[in-house]
Amino acid sequence: MRLRNITGSRENIAESQYVVHEPAQMKGNWKALFENDHPIHIEIGMGKGQFIHGMAKAHPEINYVGIEKYSSVLLRAIQKMEVEELPNLCFIRMDAEEITDVFAEGEVDQIYLNFSDPWPKDRHAKRRLPSRQFLARYDQILKKDGKLEFKTDNRGLFDFAVEELEPAGWRADVITYDLHSDAELMVGNIMTEYEEKFSSQGNPIYKYIICR
Secondary structure, eight states: OOOOOOTTHHHHHHHOTTBOSOGGGGTTOHHHHHTSOOOEEEEESOTTSHHHHHHHHHOTTSEEEEEESOHHHHHHHHHHHHHSOOTTEEEEEOOGGGGGGTSOTTOEEEEEEESOOOOOSGGGGGGSTTSHHHHHHHHHHEEEEEEEEEEESOHHHHHHHHHHHHHHTOEEEEEESOGGGOHHHHTTOOOOHHHHHHHHTTOOOEEEEEEO
């Protein structure tokens, strides 16, 4: 469930130094923004930012860009940065459909999708972030040897995501239907707010790592 609209959230975001306000102008030039040549990892639909903030803190050798279209939750990620600023992390408020307008071909080294909106109605399938339509967008911006990681607690969405791989021209390196029972995959696993909540309730977490 998304947070209700927070009064002033758009204004606060517009004034934040942690948000890239004209991301299309950075297309092909993100490394200049970070002032280094480190790999670029992005999280699409980052929510309150717990995962990407944790990743950026744990991996200062990687640059992270968090993407979120809802102002009310993006504001929470900004507040985390105000408490603990990280030089290798920035945010964008945008719809994921515009991702190819913001990143150039092969500019991104890794993509993360975490607990994405399932869009349960069949007519909305193309809006799901692991759909073949979005996989085609990711294919454009991701390096040839780049990876995409997806985690969810929604079995229906995960089954759909796995079924989309072959027609989209992707393949799975890893598929697990119980992430937290896999000791190897749990090494370095940083949980989102949803992952903490659902796993504490005994719900399995599904994950795949895919490439082309």
